Amino acid sequence: MQMAIKVWDQNPPEDRGDWDQVVDLVLDIDQDGSLLLDSPPGGEPHQVTVDPGRYRVEVCGRGFVALGWPGSTEPRDTWRIRLWPATSTTDDLPPRKLWTETDTTTSNADPAEAGPESTPASASRTTPHDPALSPDDDFAIWGGKPPTAELLAAGSMAPNLCLLDRALAEAIAFSSPDTQRSIARWAARTAIERADLSTTQWVQDGLNALEEHVALPAPFDGLFNARQRVETDSALRRLRARAKPALRNQQLARQVFAVSSLTSAGADDPARAALDATYYAVVDDENTQVLLGEIRSKFLPR
Incomplete structure (x- = not known):
């Protein structure tokens, strides 16, 4: 799949409305300076060089046809990861924007969005922070209703x-x-x-x-x-x-x-x-x- 990795030295322009799914997190890049991307069912993980430091990370995706799996042998979803210096805490992260199969506003994925920086990968394996869902989040990923405290x-x-x-x-x-x-x-x-x-x-x-x-x-x-x-x-x-x-x-x-x-x-x-x-x-x-x-x-x- 197409994925762009973009590193900014300041907050990038806001464009959440152009994407079907957006998840924000805070990520520490170790001294080895690598962001590792991998996804089952396998294949060689892809390593992207990123300067060590703490980053605010925004993961965006669009062009989905099914929830939870590709839904096609040729899925056309497109992804982008943007990183910039973290100046806020995890408490300041915006709520997740999550796509559901009932969405009717799914954007047509533009393969060119990934541009020359694109890399065949799917999800960061170095994301240690996963903020808890708030009551305002879309609960589609939990089967359509809020998660119990035990599930959360x-x-x-x-x-x-x-x-x-x-x-x-x-x-x-x-x-x-x-x-x-x-x-x-x-x-x-x-x-x-x-x-x-x-x-x-x-x-x-x-x-x-x-x-x-x-x-x-x-x-x-x-x-x-x-x-x-x-x-x-x-x-x-x-x-x-x-x-x-x-x-x-x-x-x-x-x-x-x-x-x-x-x-x-x-x-x-x-x-x-x-x-x-x-x-x-x-x-x-x-x-x-x-x-x-x-x-x-x-x-x-x-």
Whole structure:
């Protein structure tokens, strides 16, 4: 997709009205001076050189055709990231502008907007701040109604799971920590099995640690590390190479989501572990609703 990265030395001109979605945040660029952009199902992350410092960041997108996934094999959404020196706190950030599938004012994406600075990427992986939604925000990302305190506290992929099944997401968030841990382990095991990764030793090591309730070993110490291991593992590359060309990306996507589920299951917060591991386990599966139904029947009896 088209993405422009633009760094300003002062506040840039205001043009929120030209975009369907706008999210603001505050970001610290470390001394290595790099902004890393990456998105599943994989591929090489793209590194953009940015001077170290604290920045106000504005992420804008438009040209959407579906909510939560591309909605097309050739999506025409366009993105822009603008950075400038942060002179305000996170409390001063404007409310998010969020696109919904019912919007009728979607702009036609202009590929030229990205210009010569464009880079094929989708979302920053170095954004440590995610301000809580205010009552004035658009709650479309939470399934159409305000999030509960439990969902809001869990954060991360909770909104994405709400789009798949809001009632189930709420039930998971309200369940006991022990139940949440059980759901997280089940989701991770299921995702690994369905991705045919059960016989991959480093993956099995992660599963064993999860079952033993100990810290997950590398590369499950971070989503990026786990996803990168999938992409660079020579045995998995050979496995994908033997698949039909049309299925290779699908196979990679399933493997990436599976290790993401396992990594998420090891989160310190049991609610986040359960919600995130469940989302990654079911989102890229043709039997999403069947898997969600299994979680309901196994762990959340009425």
